[in-house]
Amino acid sequence: MKIAILLLLNFSIMAQMPFLQGHRGCRGLFPENSLPAFEHALGMGVQVLEMDVCLSADGQVVVSHEPYMNSLYASHPSGEPVLKSEESALNLFRMTYAEIRTYDVGKRGNRLFPEQRAVAAVKPLLRDVLAMGEAFRKKTGKPIYYNIEIKSDPAEYGKSQPAAVADFSKAVHAVIAEAVDWKFVVLQSFDFDVLRYWNKVWPKVSLSALVDNESPSHVVTELGFTPAIYSSSYKQLDASRIAYCHSNGMQVIPWTVNARVDIQKMIDLGVDGLITDYPDRSPKLP
Template identity: 25%
Template sequence: MPGIQKLFAGVMGVLLFGGILIPHGSEVDAANRPSPFLNIAHRGASGHAPENTFAAFDKAVKMKADFFELDVQRSKDGHLVVIHDITVDRTTNGTGRIADLTLKELKRLDAGSWFGSAFAGERIPTLKEVLDRYGGKGIGILIELKNPERYPGMEAEVALLLAQKNLDKRTSKIIVQSFNHDVMKNYHRLQPTVPAGVLVRYTPEGISDEALREFSAYADYVNPNLRLVNHDLVQRVHQNGMRITPYTIKTKNEAQRMIAAGVDGIITDYPELVTLR
């Protein structure tokens, strides 16, 4: 297993942000890793800007994250929109389910003020808008199909949009993932050239060898809850030819533990926890 060369060196102090201690000047040396370590900004740099907005994605770019992650659902009138919850209640000034609101109604909502007054007027983006702005332009995009069982055919719509944008190549820095593994099997059948990921929730029994073998038939990434991660799981994921980028890392100690276990990247609200450049 590659050793840790330097972990969170050059600490210049800490910033108390939202009750979480975040190190300044943190660094992880991944020079000896067999493949690039992925610093993935969760819902954009969501520790610093309202999640799943252009403000958060722009912040991820500025902080030199390798990818940003986003969540995709579908509006009442069939548009793929970028938002995490089933409803708009938590992250906007509106109420109601995504599936019951048209794109026009969703676009009227303020998706930034809940986070801070500096972000007033941020809007819910569509997936098309995000791909137009960032696709193929440096930073990668990790697309989560959110609640696809509520939106039949969502995986086909995402596959079609990626193809239309010429982002369906393995070199396009696009990854598609979901907790719904049957949907990801179908996505892989539809678009095998785009890397696929399986998200795995925490359960006390962990992830079996049988499950990993099944995942390896269609997935490139296993992205588990960080509580599942240890050196043994990382080794077993690698033995099955996949990479592992756990979610959601929010503290220095969590990042340190994941990197010590040998993961291939982390999904984090705070991209400054890992600096690879």
């Protein structure tokens, strides 16, 4: 009976979420985690925006994959490229948002993504991304969903993020609660301490356990509860793992599936959604 209720709860929470998620907006096409990327993804028909969040020195929730300026694509206010040797000093948690937004993160492009358009961009605030998505929803009538990853690492507690996951979580929760109905939100993290905290304090929020190769049974045991979503590298998925998840009340949403052949393989395996840098390569757009 308990398992049946769990199945019903998790699947009802996620039942309306579209299949395709634009990874960091659409990193393969526009600068990652930027307003131009999220805007382009929405214009393509993507209805689930996947993103990462960090905190600034003044407590602002910043949309960024790393808690520092990445030398692959970031530029100083002077226009000079950020060097690899400078990354650790450009710690977002030690910079105010006013300082952060003076750095460009798009006009150099990204050599790892040759199709990415080089355009000027800054690391946006979470509230601004949510405002864009909600404005698009009101304009078009389409439901827009948000898969928000708290970029947390126990090795970085008190260094590039707050010492307590509670402080990080409360800051993120406050921004989301002010902007969006929770039925359109998934909170994800690789840090299981973050997920445990959210499950305890805000148990109605849909949670996604991000993993590389951990089996779904191991995830449930380690977490101490069953998350709504099991989100592993697509390379680690097979039919047995997907079957286990579905029989135990979890949806399966792999990351980051970019090749068309791999996208089709995941669809054929029966995943519930997928995260991709290239939404234009998926047959699952509206």
